[in-house]
Amino acid sequence: xxxxxxxxxxxxxxxxxxxxxxxxxxxxxxxxxxxxxxxxxxxxxxxxxxxxxxxxxxxxxxxxxxxxxxxxxxxxxxxxxxxxxxxxxxxxxxxxxxxxxxxxxxxxxxxxxxxxxxxxxxxxxxxxxxxxxxxxxxxxxxxxxxxxxxxxxxxxxxxxxxxxxxxxxxxxxxxxxxxxxxxxxxxxxxxxxxxxxxxxxxxxxxxxxxxxxxxxxxxxxxxxxxxxxxxxxxxxxxxxxxxxxxxxxxxxxxxxxxxxxxxxxxxxxxxxxxxxxxxxxxxxxxxxxxxxxxxxxxxxxxxxxxxxxxxxxxxxxxxxxxxxxxxxxxxxxxxxxxxxxxxxxxxxxxxxxxxxxxxxxxxxxxxxxxxxxxxxxxxxxxxxxxxxxxxxxxxxxxxxxxxxxxxxxxxxxxxxxxxxxxxxxxxxxxxxxxxxxxxxxxxxxxxxxxxxxxxxxxxxxxxxxxxxxxxxxxxxx
Ligand code: AMP
Ligand code: MG
Numbered sequence: 001x002x003x004x005x006x007x008x009x010x011x012x013x014x015x016x017x018x019x020x021x022x023x024x025x026x027x028x029x030x031x032x033x034x035x036x037x038x039x040x041x042x043x044x045x046x047x048x049x050x051x052x053x054x055x056x057x058x059x060x061x062x063x064x065x066x067x068x069x070x071x072x073x074x075x076x077x078x079x080x081x082x083x084x085x086x087x088x089x090x091x092x093x094x095x096x097x098x099x100x101x102x103x104x105x106x107x108x109x110x111x112x113x114x115x116x117x118x119x120x121x122x123x124x125x126x127x128x129x130x131x132x133x134x135x136x137x138x139x140x141x142x143x144x145x146x147x148x149x150x151x152x153x154x155x156x157x158x159x160x161x162x163x164x165x166x167x168x169x170x171x172x173x174x175x176x177x178x179x180x181x182x183x184x185x186x187x188x189x190x191x192x193x194x195x196x197x198x199x200x201x202x203x204x205x206x207x208x209x210x211x212x213x214x215x216x217x218x219x220x221x222x223x224x225x226x227x228x229x230x231x232x233x234x235x236x237x238x239x240x241x242x243x244x245x246x247x248x249x250x251x252x253x254x255x256x257x258x259x260x261x262x263x264x265x266x267x268x269x270x271x272x273x274x275x276x277x278x279x280x281x282x283x284x285x286x287x288x289x290x291x292x293x294x295x296x297x298x299x300x301x302x303x304x305x306x307x308x309x310x311x312x313x314x315x316x317x318x319x320x321x322x323x324x325x326x327x328x329x330x331x332x333x334x335x336x337x338x339x340x341x342x343x344x345x346x347x348x349x350x351x352x353x354x355x356x357x358x359x360x361x362x363x364x365x366x367x368x369x370x371x372x373x374x375x376x377x378x379x380x381x382x383x384x385x386x387x388x389x390x391x392x393x394x395x396x397x398x399x400x401x402x403x404x405x406x407x408x409x410x411x412x413x414x415x416x417x418x419x420x421x422x423x424x425x426x427x428x429x430x431x432x433x434x435x436x437x438x439x440x441x442x443x444x445x446x447x448x449x450x451x452x453x454x455x456x457x458x459x460x461x462x463x464x465x466x467x468x469x470x471x472x473x474x475x476x477x
Contacts, residue, residue, distance in 0.1 A: 001046040002086035004059040005094060009192055012177075012185045017062040019055035019083055020103030020113070022146035022158045027051050028437055029124065029143040033448070038090045038164065050085070050162070051142065055099065060085050062105035066179060067172035067239025068289050070273055075179055077172060077239050078107025081115060084168060094196065096168050097141070101160040114150040117159040118429045119477030121440060123250040124161060125428075129420045129447040130247055135225040136218075137247040138165035145432070152476045157433055165246055169193060171290040172239035178293035186293070197244060208297050212306045216287055217313045218245025223283045224317035228325065229419065230256030230357045232276045234266035235475065238286045252473040255419040257463060259350035259357045267474040284310050324414050325361050327397050327407040342396070345389055353380050356463050358419045365411035370394045370404060416450035417461050423468030424460060 007014070030051065035042055042048075062079035069077075083102040087094040100123070101115030120143055130137040141162045150158040169189075177186035194207050201210035222245040226233065232254045233240070233247065240249040254265025261277035269275075274282060287310060291303040298306070319338045323330050330337045350360060363375050373390050380386045401407040420443075428440040446457045454460075464471075 001040070001044045001088060002057070002097065003089060003094070004086045005196070006063075006084060006087065006096075006192075007059045007061055009188060012064075012182065013173075013189065014061040014063045014084070015106045016058065017060060017079075017083055017102075017105045018057075019060060019085075019099060021053050021055065022101075022114075022144065022160065023148035025053045025144045025146045025148075025160070027053070027142060028145050028432075029140075029440070029444075031128070031139070031141050034139050034141055034164065038088065038095060040088065050097075053144065055083075055085065055102070057085065062107055063168060063173070064107060064176060065170055065172040065239055066176035067170070067237050068175070068286070069237040069239065070269075073175075073179070074239075076107070076176065079105055079168075080108040080111045081105065081113040082168075085162075088164075093166070095164045095166060097162065097164060098138075098168055099160055099162050101158065112150065114148075114158050115160065115477060116150050116152055116156040117145050117433060118156060119251065120159040120161040121429050121432055122253075122425050122473075122477075123163070125420055125425060125440075125444060125447060126250040126253060127163065127247075128444060129450065130231065132448050132450050133225075133229050133416060135229065135231070135247060136222055136245055138163050138242075138250075165242065165248055166244045167197060167242060167246075168248070169197075169243050170239050170248075171241045171243065171286055171293075172237075173243075174290060174293035175238060178295075183296065190297070193243065206298075208294065209302060209306060212291070212294060212298070212303075213309050215243050215245070215290070216306055216309045219283055219287060220310050220314035221245060221317045222247060223279055224314045224321060226279060227276065227318055228321035229416070230259075230276065232256065232263070232265040232274065233279070234269065234274055234473075236274050236279065236282045236286065238289045241286050241290075251477050252475055254422060254473065256357050257421060258354045259347065259360070260354075261347075265473065267472040268476075280314055283314070321414075325411070326393070327365070327401070327411040329400060339396075342392060345392075349380075349382075349386055349389055352382065353386070355379060358416060359461070359463065361411075361415040362417050362461075364393075365408060365415045367408070370398055413451055417453065418446045418450040418457075420447055421464060422471045422473060423464040426468065426471060 040047060060083050062083055064078040066075050067077050082098055082100045085097040085099055087096055104113035124140040124143050127137050127140045141164055144160045146158045148158040149155040194201055194211050198211040198214060201207040204210050234252040242248045252266035256276060262275050264272045264275055287307060320330060322343060367375055377383050377386060424443055428443050431439045443460060446454050446460050
């Protein structure tokens with residue numbers, strides 16, 4: 001079942017590394033739905049062996065890469081606690097199997113090579129939640145817990161997460177070879193990446209430029225999606241950016257609750273470098289770093305031209321998503337049909353009223369008729385201003401939709417009822433640490449279908465209670 005395609009590149013790109021299982025490791029969750037989607041046969045011998053915790057494979061490896069972290073360049077990073085077990089062949093191409101928390105690797109630096117149950121649960125849930133929201137992401141295939149203590153601010157149970165992603169090649173992979181002036185290796189990596197992931201680019205006269213434009217555009221779309229659901233990655237370093245525009249490496253992320261684009265999800269991000277409002281420009285900054293690694297391959301003008309694809313693609317996607325959330329359609333994708341001022345007025349109100357971003361859009365979707373303002377106004381202090389905005393809104397929506405209910409149905413498919421709130425993650429983590437995974441599964445269940453009502457799980461849609469308002473998450477994971 002498992003192939004070893006990346007391993008054929010040679011040992012400048014990785015170190016062969018064996019998984020070091022945890023003490024009394026137990027499989028506690030397996031994602032049957034994902035296994036089905038990937039066409040993995042659960043009776044397959046190799047899979048069974050993985051699930052029983054037998055990972056021995058001479059070709060498993062930890063990748064080496066570099067990265068710009070919080071603005072500064074780290075010339076050598078790499079999988080400090082993650083092992084690429086190999087790839088599986090699916091209908092849609094190769095998919096990586098990657099085990100996080102698998103023990104020390106040559107790139108562990110001062111780390112212990114481990115991950116704690118808390119962070120594995122957070123990643124498991126986030127990856128599945130993002131996928132269900134329609135956002136490209138790594139996926140969670142299974143979770144192991146253990147009786148091994150791993151020391152962070154306190155001793156915590158160690159765990160491992162087996163995840164899938166189209167690739168684990170990051171911007172930082174290219175930076176690693178470029179800054180070391182290893183041009184031959186850089187060329188090998190470029191050729192590999194084009195052949196594996198952008199083979200259609202070979203048909204044109206400039207395959208590298210073609211690939212880079214696609215990387216720029218998929219990154220732009222991914223970030224537009226993040227903005228539209230209020231997802232803050234928290235550690236947008238270039239070593240955490242996939243070249244295929246998938247969200248990877250979930251750490252101290254957060255989904256915005258009270259509307260505040262300046263809220264800092266990552267408690268270790270003292271300057272607020274990675275706030276929601278900064279994500280679009282950080283994406284471009286990161287792409288700039290990536291372009292530099294190609295400065296021997298493309299001219300400065302060409303690289304600037306490639307980067308020029310970023311903003312229009314991000315804005316196009318963002319506007320489309322924002323209008324869809326409002327039940328409006330863009331007549332064409334040009335600037336003129338998008339009413340910037342109208343949308344800005346809404347955001348000003350959301351901020352002023354400290355409204356929950358998700359619940360506001362869900363309520364807007366649930367307006368029973370054009371005059372049903374109460375569903376919105378009940379939570380609002382400045383009702384006059386909000387009513388004025390609703391007048392504009394209802395007018396716009398009625399002008400373009402024949403049937404109020406039809407647009408309501410569409411809105412309920414894009415405005416989730418459930419997002420992964422930090423306090424909910426915290427609650428299920430505490431239970432899981434006591435060996436009770438039922439709350440985790442219940443939360444996972446609603447996050448995998450966040451647009452459904454799930455009336456029996458109403459509690460999982462609510463704003464945080466008083467005790468949870470100041471929950472903090474940091475890089476320690
Ligand atoms: P992250 O911020 O999780 O993306 O990690 C940045 C780098 O540190 C990556 O190369 C990780 O593999 C590595 N790393 C993070 N945590 C640990 C750990 N506990 N042990 C070893 N390496 C780690
Ligand atoms: Mg990382």
